[in-house]
Amino acid sequence: MPELEEHYADLKSTVADFADKVVAPASAEHDRDHTFPYEVVAQMGQMGLFGLPFPEEYGGMGGDYFALSLALEELGRVDQSTAMTLEAGVGLGAMPIFHFGNEEQKQKWLPDLAAGRKLAGFGLTEPGAGSDAGATKTTAKRDGDQWVINGNKQFITNSGTEITSLVTVTAVTGTRENGKKAISTIIVPSETPGFIAEPAYDKVGWNSSDTHPLTFADARVPVENLLGEEGRGYANFLSILDEGRIAIAAVATGAAQGCVDESVKYARERESMGQKIGSFQSIAFKIARMEARAHTARCAYYEAARLMLAGKPFKKEAAIAKMVASEAAMDNARDATQVHGGYGFMNEYPVARHYRDSKILEIGEGTTEVQLMLIARGLGL
Numbered sequence: 001m002p003e004l005e006e007h008y009a010d011l012k013s014t015v016a017d018f019a020d021k022v023v024a025p026a027s028a029e030h031d032r033d034h035t036f037p038y039e040v041v042a043q044m045g046q047m048g049l050f051g052l053p054f055p056e057e058y059g060g061m062g063g064d065y066f067a068l069s070l071a072l073e074e075l076g077r078v079d080q081s082t083a084m085t086l087e088a089g090v091g092l093g094a095m096p097i098f099h100f101g102n103e104e105q106k107q108k109w110l111p112d113l114a115a116g117r118k119l120a121g122f123g124l125t126e127p128g129a130g131s132d133a134g135a136t137k138t139t140a141k142r143d144g145d146q147w148v149i150n151g152n153k154q155f156i157t158n159s160g161t162e163i164t165s166l167v168t169v170t171a172v173t174g175t176r177e178n179g180k181k182a183i184s185t186i187i188v189p190s191e192t193p194g195f196i197a198e199p200a201y202d203k204v205g206w207n208s209s210d211t212h213p214l215t216f217a218d219a220r221v222p223v224e225n226l227l228g229e230e231g232r233g234y235a236n237f238l239s240i241l242d243e244g245r246i247a248i249a250a251v252a253t254g255a256a257q258g259c260v261d262e263s264v265k266y267a268r269e270r271e272s273m274g275q276k277i278g279s280f281q282s283i284a285f286k287i288a289r290m291e292a293r294a295h296t297a298r299c300a301y302y303e304a305a306r307l308m309l310a311g312k313p314f315k316k317e318a319a320i321a322k323m324v325a326s327e328a329a330m331d332n333a334r335d336a337t338q339v340h341g342g343y344g345f346m347n348e349y350p351v352a353r354h355y356r357d358s359k360i361l362e363i364g365e366g367t368t369e370v371q372l373m374l375i376a377r378g379l380g381l
């Protein structure tokens with residue numbers, strides 16, 4: 001494992017302990033019942049996890065994005081849903097306000113988000129605009145001192161919990177000189193009339209992460225809710241996704257590692273034909289390959305985070321980390337299930353949950369194909 005400075009190592013081990021003692025025991029039940037783990041999220045808030053990368057003046061912990069990523073890895077190791085609540089809450093929900101908000105917006109929204117008392121969603125994807133997120137059809141029209149928002153968003157994480165305070169949405173606010181759409185970002189508070197979080201999706205995995213389709217029917221918000229410059233919303237959201245790829249790579253690395261840990265434990269205990277299954281080279285090699293994937297994924301996201309924190313270009317490296325780590329999670333989940341035999345197909349085993357949960361890591365926050373596009377572009381192709 002790459003070596004960490006002491007304060008990072010301490011944080012990682014604190015979150016690892018919390019993940020094992022609090023998150024893991026609660027996760028199977030929430031997954032089975034498709035319930036949101038409010039009590040776990042409240043404890044994460046008290047630990048300061050939602051405030052990790054924000055300055056203390058906004059109620060944060062004064063840490064950085066790498067600290068957040070380390071916490072995400074440890075949570076992802078035992079439960080991807082819980083990790084995604086933090087990832088989407090901080091990396092996608094609060095971060096646009098921190099980066100693009102004016103002082104008043106930051107003071108108004110960040111302290112509650114950084115404390116985990118409230119959650120924010122990131123409303124980019126639409127029924128006809130996923131990988132092609134610029135195909136946004138949602139509109140925001142000026143009417144006096146208000147924006148009137150109409151349209152639909154799809155698959156929005158953290159958008160319908162009891163503690164959701166807002167969703168930032170991209171919406172077409174006009175036309176540029178070159179004839180293209182001007183897309184802006186607007187903060188929509190959750191209590192806004194005409195903002196409807198439709199019933200939650202019935203998903204394959206991430207069952208205790210909150211995901212809804214959203215409808216905006218003449219939802220009116222004050223003009224001051226424009227986030228950042230008018231017409232810069234799409235570009236701003238893409239830059240949030242660049243960072244977010246490091247965070248989701250960290251979740252995926254944790255998932256890949258969780259599969260290794262569970263498989264090592266199982267292979268040491270389970271006997272077949274008079275031997276521990278770990279003594280069969282076919283099983284040991286499978287687990288060795290899983291460990292190599294988790295290690296590679298970790299190195300990839302550490303490096304992307306290092307570049308980002310050093311203020312250097314990191315778009316290509318974040319895309320590599322996201323792709324490598326999500327593939328590691330999916331491949332390891334499949335192999336871990338194989339190592340567990342029939343038990344690996346039983347939901348009570350953590351590897352079964354990783355098997356259902358990991359697929360979306362290759363899709364959300366940019367599919368593998370989108371990552372390949374970004375990597376190719378980074379090579380000048």
Ligand SMILES: Cc1cc2nc3c(=O)[nH]c(=O)nc-3n(C[C@H](O)[C@H](O)[C@H](O)COP(=O)(O)OP(=O)(O)OC[C@H]3O[C@@H](n4cnc5c(N)ncnc54)[C@H](O)[C@@H]3O)c2cc1C
Nearest residue numbers: 122123124125130131132155156157363364365366367369
């Ligand atoms: C559980 C969950 C949570 C999510 N949370 C959020 C959220 O909080 N906020 C948010 O805004 N979105 C969220 N999403 C949406 C997610 O980011 C999108 O699903 C993802 O970006 C893919 O978009 P799509 O589903 O429209 O697929 P499409 O873009 O329609 O892609 C379909 C397939 O075509 C491929 N493809 C598309 N274009 C190209 C191309 N040019 N070249 C090659 N292949 C291509 C894709 O790689 C994919 O394999 C979430 C999704 C899920 C399932």
